[in-house]
Amino acid sequence: MLDNSRLYNGDNHVITDAAKKMFELASKRLVEKEQQLMKLEKAINPLLDDNDRVGFGFVLEKIVQACKNIPKSVPFHTRVDAKKVPFYYQKITKPMDLGTIEANVKAHRYVTVEEFRNDIHQIMINSEMYNGPAEKSSYTAKATEIVALADKMIAENSVQLSELEANINGFDLNIGEVEPEIEDAMANDEEMSDVEESGVLVDDLALSGNEMEDEEMDESAWTSELLQSRMHSSGQLNNDLALSDSDDEERVEAIKRGDTADNLLDSF
Structure with missing residues (x-):
């Protein structure tokens, strides 16, 4: 707006002066409200959050919601009711459903895409074990559809997910190893832990020695x-x-x- 007024009216025009004052006031307010605006921006788009787990979970949650929106996928939204299907858990030792996966995502339990994908695939594996193959069971066919959509969306967001996963786990995407700074920090933590344990042991031995000196023991x-x-x-x-x-x-x-x-x- 200021640039347009300068171009059309000139730098010394009254309207340009008014536009300058508006620009200065707006800039001042932006500086004053910068922290609040950043919080709102992160709330609108979690991918901008400083914590990479938040962005990682945001992408995974979109995938889960898309899977739950598949028509007639309700049987896989929650755990199988043991009262209605009493023998289910005798055959299925690792139950999984979209509701459980969604809860894990919100709790930031997934730190790799592979963990998330394995749980999605577990839904299809369980259905095949209990209901039979997709050719004979409509449940397994629907589970296969859920897995296909999840894999497709993971592939579409692979670049973003890989970057976030690397940041969470401290891996360098170019060489696939832990970054030196993070590795050194982990080593320092272990050394500090060893020193603390050693210090406690020395203190215990010192206390033990004092107690032995105080005790009177006969020769036998x-x-x-x-x-x-x-x-x-x-x-x-x-x-x-x-x-x-x-x-x-x-x-x-x-x-x-x-x-x-x-x-x-x-x-x-």
């Missing part, structure tokens, strides 16, 4: 405890006890020699 109890320790099993304790015995024997011999010398002196 101390010996009994060591005999049951790993030192005894490795032979180290035997060596220590052997050295201890030899020291005692030397002391006894010294005392005996001292007594003998005293007796000789007394005899003089």
Whole structure:
């Protein structure tokens, strides 16, 4: 509008001045309301959200809704009622339905397209197992139609889904490996965890040592405890006890020699 007024009326025209003031006011209001406008923009289009899980879930939810809109697909919208079909869960060990998939999408449980696709295909697998092949069962034929639509929409959104999946899992699409920054962060977290566990262990050992110092143990109890320790099993304790015995024997011999010398002196 301002550009058109400049072009038609000139820069110094009254109408152009009014257009300038309107432009300046609008720019000021946009700056003031920028955060609110960004929130509204993300609410309208979740693909703009900073959290890639939100955008990923938005695309998957569109696929689920399209599958639920298939005519006569209602039997696959919710779990099979065990009361109405009592033997169903005896034969089907991994039940799946569009309602469960939709709940998983909203809870952001899917972090790869493959996980989502596997659950969609599980609906068809279960129908084939319980109702028979698509040629003989209208239920399986409808499940096959659901799978076909889901696969088609996944293919149509493959570029977007691949990018979002890579961002969620920290993969580089060019080499298919975890990005170095994310890998380093994961390694640092593991190292910090090890350090924390080691610190706790050192503290526990220190506390244990203080408690042992405070306790008064007689010689027989101390010996009994060591005999049951790993030192005894490795032979180290035997060596220590052997050295201890030899020291005692030397002391006894010294005392005996001292007594003998005293007796000789007394005899003089």
